[in-house]
Amino acid sequence: MSDAALDRQEPAARRRTARRRVPYPYTFYIPAGVIYAVMFLVPTIASFYFALTRWTLFDSHFIGFGNFVQFFREPFLVQGLVNTLIFGISTSALKVVLGLALAVLLTSRIPARGYLRAVIFFPVLVSFIGVGIIFVSLMHPTRGAINVTLETIGIDGPGWLTTPWLALYSVIIVDVWKGVGIATVIFIAGIASIPSDYYEAARIDGATKAQQFWRITLPLSRPATVTVITLSLIGGLRTFDLIWTMTGGGPGFSSDVVASIIYKQYQSGFYGLSTAGNVVLFLLIALVMVPLTTWMNRREIDI
C-alpha cells in the first residue's frame, strides 16, 4: 500500500479506535510484558553495559570493546563455533525427526500407548546432573554397559567420551535421548489438533498411511514443527549443560561449544568477558534464528 493510501485511511482509523473495541487488545500483553520487562529485559540491558567493562563483580572498569577483541582471540573459538553449529543443527534435526515419528506412533492405536508415552518422556524428568552421571558411566570405555555389551559380541567399543572426535557426537545422542520427549509431546499436541475430517477425506481419496503422513500430518502439524525447530535449535545453539556434565568440553577442548567457552570464562571470574561472549553468542543465534523464524512464520500465515 502506498503512503498516500495510508494517509487517506488515517482519519477513518482514528475514528474507529475511538469507538470500536479492538477484538484483540494489546492489554493482553500487559501482565507478561511487565514481568518480562522488569525481570528479564532491564537486567539484560544493564548487563550489556558490563560487556564493555572489565568486571570482577566488585569493580567494573570501562574498557570499550576490549572484551570483544579478547573474546575473538579465544584459542578454541573457531572449533567451538563449528561444534556449536554441529550440536545445534544435529540435535534439533534429530529431535524433529524422531519426535515426529514417535508422536505419530504414539497417537496411533498401538497397545501400551500410555506406557510408551511415559517411558519416552521419562528422561525429560531427570535433571541434567542425573543424566550426565548415568551416561558417563554407561559410556565408560572399559566398564561401561555399552562397551561391555559390545565386547560380548566381539566389538571393541570406542571411548565414547574420551576420543576427541567422538565425544561431541556421544553427547549429541544423549541430548537427543533426553530432549526428544519434549519434542514428542509438542508434536502429539499438534497432531491432536488436526481435525479428523482431513484424514477421512484422505482415506477416501486413496491415501496410504505413508501418504497420509506426508500429505496431511506433516503439513498440518506445521505449527508444532515450527515450534519444535525454533525451541530445539535455539536450545541446541545455546545449551551446554549436558556437555558440561558429561565431558566438561573435553577431552581437552574437543567438545567445547561457544556457550561452554563462555561458561568457563564466567567461572574463571572474567565476568565482563563472558558477558561480551554472551552478546556475541546472542547475535550469532539471532543471525540464524531471525531469518529462519520470519521465513517459517510467513509461510504459516498461509495455512
Next chain:
Amino acid sequence: MSQTHTTFRAAEARRRWIGGAVAILVTGVVFVLPFLFALLQASKTQADASTLSFSWPTEWQLWSNLVAVIQVRDYQLLLAFFNSTVITVASVTGLVVFASMVGYILQRRQSRWNGLINFLVLAGLMIPPAVVPTIWLLQQLELFKTLHGMVLIEIAYNLSFSILLYRAFVATIPRELDEAARMDGAKPWQTFFRVIFPLLKPVTVTNIVVQSIAIFNDFVNPLYYLPGKDNVTVQLTLYNFQSQFETQYNLLFSNVLLVTIPPLIVFVFFNRQIVAGMTAGAVKG
C-alpha cells in the same frame, strides 16, 4: 460376520500387536535400561556404587538409602519438596495464563509491532539471564530470597517458550469462533477465557508438563536468587551427596529417583488430558 471381515481385522490387530511389542522392546532398551542402572546404583553401598558399574548390588539397601536421603540435614528434602512445589505451581499457573494471552493476540492480530514482539520472544530464549544485575534488581524490589520473587523470575525466564507454543497452536482454532463469540456479546477477555482457552487444552497440558518439570528441576536460578537454608529446592539437595572430591553415588541416585517422582506424577496425570479433536464440529469448510 463374514470370513474376510474377521481375518482382515485380525491381521490388522496382529500387526498392531507386533508393532507394539517391538516398540516396547526398543524403548525398553533405550529408555528403561538407563533407569534400571540408576535404580541399581541407588540400591548399593557407597563403595559398591563408586565404580558405577552395571552390576547387581552386593548388598541391597535401597530402602535405607532412601531413608538416609530423606533424613539428611534435618529432613531437608521434605522442605525442598515443599518449596519446589510452591514455586512450580505458582509459576506454571502464571505462565499458562499470561503466555496464552500473549500467544493469542500475537497470532490473531497482525500489526507492525509483531516483528518486535516476536523478536523479544525469541530474545528471551536466546539471551542468557544476567545474574548479578538481576539480584541487584530483586534487592531493590525487596524480592530477593523470597518465593514470590523466584516465581516472577521463573515466569519471566520461561515466558518465551510458552508463548511460542501457544502462538503456534492458536492458529489451529478457527477464527469464526472468535467472531461468533463477538457476535454473542463477549468482551475480548471473555472470548479468550471462555472460548479460546478451553480449546487450547492440548497445548496447555503440554505447557504444564514441560514447564513444571523444567521449573521443578531448575538448579541454577534458585541457586542464585533463592539462597538460604529455608529456601532450599530439590535440585540443590543433590549437592548434599556430590562434591568436587567425593560423591556418594548410591545416595545421589536415591535422591535423583526421589525428586523425579513428582514430575512423573504430573506427567502421568496430565498426559491423559491431551485429547484429539478439540475443535471437531465447530465449522464447516
Next chain:
Amino acid sequence: QDPVELTFLVDNGPPSVAQAEALAAAYTELNPHVTFDIELRVGSIDGDNLVKTRLATEEMADIFLYNSGSLFQALAPTRTIVELTDQPFLDVVSDSFEAVVTADGGVYGVPIGPGFAGGIMYNRAIYDELGLEVPLTWDDFMANNAAIDEAGYVPIAQTYGDTWSAQLLVLGDYFNVEADSPGFAERYTNNEAKFATDPAALRSFERLEEAYEAGYFNEDFGAATYDDGIRMIATGEAAHYPILSLAIDPIAEQYPDAVPDIGFFAQPGDDPDKNGLTIWLPNALYVPQASENIDEAVDFLAFVASQAGCQAQIDAGQVSGPYLIEGCQLPEDVPQATRDLVPYFNDSDLNLPALEFLSPVKGPALPQLTVEVGSGIRSAAEAAAIYDEDVKKAAQQLGLPNW
C-alpha cells in the same frame, strides 16, 4: 546474652562439612547462646561464582569458607571482608598461612582444616613386594614405574574423568620449578617468565608427557574418576596416584584396611638434593563486612584459630595433614600418608606452597591442557604456549599491573 544464630556457608565436600560441624558444635558448647545455621554450597569453581555473587550483592552468610591464595585475592577482600590484622588470635596462626590470606598488608582469614600437599600417593604394599625405594629423582620414579609395569600393576593412575586431577603432575611439580629456576613465581607474576620459555617450568608439562608416552597409565585414564583413582591405589591396582594428600580421607572411609599401605612422597625433580614438597595451604574462614553479627562471627574465628578449635577438628577425625596452628599436635595414630607429610611440613626448606598461593595469576584452562598433554592430544611445548596465552588473558581480566 541474647541468642544469636550465625549463618555459615561451606562447600559440600565431606571434610569441609565435617570440620564446620565439629567447630560449630564445639563453639556452641562453650557459648550456648550462639547457634549455627550451616548452609552447603557447590564446591569447585561453580561455587566460586556463588561466593563472589553473594559477596558482591551483600548477601553473604556471617561466616564463609573459601580458598586462600589467588582465589581469595579475587574477592576484593579490602572492600568485602572484615580485616583481622590486629586480632590477637592470629599470633598462633602460622606465617605461611597468613601470607595467603593477606591483601594490601591486611590479614583476612583463619585456617580451617589441615594443610595438605600435592605429590604422589603410592601403594607401599607394591613397593614392598617389588622391593622399591621412594624415588628422589624423576628418573628413579620412571625406573620404578618400569618395574611396576613389568610386575603387571598400573604404574600411574590417572583420572581425567575429573579434569582437575589431571593438573597434579604439573602443579605438584612446583617445588622443583622453583628449585631449578629460583624466583619464578615473582617473574611469572610480573609477566617476565613464561611456562613455554622457562625450561624448568616447561619441564612440568614434559614430565606429564613422558609419563603418558611411556604408557604407564591405567587403560581407562580418560574416563576414570577420582573415585576410581582412590580405588586403584587403595586396592593395589595401581602403584602411584599423583593427587592431593587429602585423598587419604576417602580411603580411610571406604577402604579402612588399606590405610596402612598408603604412603605419600613429594613429586621428584631432577636433583636428588633438592627434593621437597609442594604444599597446599588450607581453606580459610572469613567474615563479610556486610554481616550483621560481625562481633560474634569474629569471636568464632578466634575459636577456630585456637588450640581448642584445632582439637575439635582432630577429634572429628580430620587428620589428613598437619594443622597450621602453633602447638596443635596430631595424634600418634594418624594414617601413614599423613605421617609421611609431617617431615616436609616441619622443615620450611622442604616445602613450598603451590604456585597459586604465590602468585595471583592462574590460567583457567590448565585442567583441559593437562588432559590434552596427558592424553597425547597435544605436545607439552604447545600446551605450555597456549597456557601462557591463557594466563595472559586471566591477568588482563584481573587488571593486574604489567599485563
Next chain:
Amino acid sequence: MADVTIRNLSKHYGAVEVMSDIDLDIRSGEFVVFVGPSGCGKSTLLRMISGLEEESGGSIEIDGRDVTGVEPSERGVAMVFQSYALYPHLTVAENIGFSLSLARVPKDEMRRKIEEAANILQLGPLLERKPKHLSGGQRQRVAIGRAIVRDPKVFLFDEPLSNLDAALRTQMRLELGELHQRLNTTMIYVTHDQVEAMTMADRIVVLNGGRIEQVGTPTELYRAPRSPFVAGFIGSPKMNLFEGPVAEAEGAEVLGLRPEHIVVDATGPWSGDVRLIEHLGAEAIAHVDTPEAGRVIIRLDGEAEVRTGDHVRLTPRPDRMHRFRAGQRLA
C-alpha cells in the same frame, strides 16, 4: 459400476442406536437418493458405505465383495462430505487434484482433469486460492470437484448442492446426471431438495429414525406413498393429512391429499376462508381454514385471482386420495 448390497446393517454410538436393520440392494449404475429428516442417519449410512464409520452389525458388499472392515481407499468410492473437509493447506487446484497426485497420475493428465472439473464447477479463476478465502458455495464446489476427478465405482454425495444458488444447482444437477450417464457409475446421493430427489433419482430411499420407510422410483413414492410419513415427506408443499371424520368417511384413519389435488370450484363440498397466500411466482400456495377438514393447503396457479380473506369452496379429487390405516397404505 458396481452394485452395493447392504444386509442387516446397524450402528450405535455408545448407547445411542442411530441405525438398525437396514437392508438395501443398489444395482450397478443406479442413481439412488437418500432422503429423510435431519438426523435420521443419512450421513451415517453413507459413511458406513464409504468405510469411514465402522458398522456395529451387519454387512456391506460392493461389487460382490464383502467390504466390511476394508479400508475406504480400497472400496473404490469417492465421497463429497457434508462438511466439505477441504484440505486447508492446499489450493483449490491441489485439493481437487489430491487423489490424482496420490495415485501418481502424470502431471499433464492431472492438470487436464483439474481444469475440466474446474470448468464444470465454474471454479476457473479460483484455482490458486486456499479454502479459507472462498465463499460457502465455492467451498462446496471444490468438495464436489475432489470427488468427480476420480474414477470410482461408487459415488457418495452428502448434500452436495445445498449451498449453491438455484441456477447453479440446476446446472450442477444436469452435470452430475450427465456424469452418471457417461461413467455409468453407481451414485448414492443425500439431499433435502425435492427437485433433486425427484429428477435425479432412479430410486429414492426414504429413511426415518434410522430405518428405511420406503424404497421406490420417484413417481411411485409420489403417487403411492406407503405410509403417512412418506406421504408427508415427499412433495412440497407437503400433502394434507386429515384425520377424524373426513378420513373415516373414506374408511381410513388418515386421509392424504396433495395440495394440487384439491381444486377451487364453486360447488365443492368444503368451504373456508383463505388465511394466507404464499406467492411462489409460477404458483401460489393457499392456506384455507375449513370447518369440515381443518387447515387445508392447496396449490394454485401463480396468476389465480384468490386473495387472503376470500371465501372459497374446495373439491378434493376422489381419484387422488391416499388412504392409510395403522400407518399402512390401504390398497
Next chain:
Amino acid sequence: MADVTIRNLSKHYGAVEVMSDIDLDIRSGEFVVFVGPSGCGKSTLLRMISGLEEESGGSIEIDGRDVTGVEPSERGVAMVFQSYALYPHLTVAENIGFSLSLARVPKDEMRRKIEEAANILQLGPLLERKPKHLSGGQRQRVAIGRAIVRDPKVFLFDEPLSNLDAALRTQMRLELGELHQRLNTTMIYVTHDQVEAMTMADRIVVLNGGRIEQVGTPTELYRAPRSPFVAGFIGSPKMNLFEGPVAEAEGAEVLGLRPEHIVVDATGPWSGDVRLIEHLGAEAIAHVDTPEAGRVIIRLDGEAEVRTGDHVRLTPRPDRMHRFRAGQRLA
C-alpha cells in the same frame, strides 16, 4: 426494530474487489432476502453489517446511528453463520445459552429461553451433546438457536436452512416468519432457496458480482425483472431467454418467457420434439427442441400426458413476454 442504511459500501480483499457501490435502505421491521450466485458477496455484505468485516469504504447506519467501526456486540445484531461456528467444547444447551450467560441472564430465565429455542428447533433430546456428535442439520439448528435466544434489533441469517429437510424447512420458515411478526425485528436473510426467498421476503435484493442488480418485492421481481440476469435468476426452472430472430421479432435483444407461460396447444406457432421430461410430482418440466427458438423449457401439470419423444406445438403467451435490450428491460 431498526432500519439499516447502507451507503456506497465497498470491500476488497487485498487487490480483489468483491463488493462495490452498495446502496441499500432497509426499513425497520422489514424482512429482506439477499439472493445471488455463489460467491457474489452475500456473506460478505452480511458480515459487514454485523461488524465482523471492516468496510473498505462507505458507511452503514443501524437505527439512525453510524455504526462504522462499532463493535459487533454493540450493534444489536444477531447472526447465524453459514459455517455454523459452534463452540466445540460446549454442549448444545451451552452453545445456545452462551450469549445469555455472558449477559448474566438469571439461570431460570436462561433455561427457559434455551428450552423454548430447543422446542422450536426440535433439539430437545440433543441439549447435552457436543457439536461433534450432531448431524449436519442438527448443527445448523443449533446455530439458529444461538441467534434466536437473543433479543437483537437486526437478525442476520446466512443460509440458515440449507441443511434441513423440506418438512423441517417449511416449519422453520413459518417459525422464523412468526418470530419476525412477534418481535417485529428487522431481518436480513441469505438463501438460495427460491421458495424461501419468494415466501418470506418483504423485499428481495438480487446481488451479482458484488453489485446490486435489483431490489423489489418478490412479485415485482418475478413479474418485472429489470435485467436478463434477474429474469434468469429468479424463478425455477429458470426463465427461457431467447436471442436472435425470435427476440428481434418482438423488438428486443433478449426475449424472456417463463416456462409456465409457454402453453402446449395444437395450434401453437412453435413446434418441436420433447427431449426430456423431469417429473417433480405436482408438475413436470419438459425440455423441447424447436427449430424456431431452440431449446425451450416448459412447465406442465404433473399429470399431463406428454412423453419424451412426443412432438408438440407451443404457444408463447404474448402478454407475459419480457423484453430486454442492452441488459435493460423495455417498458
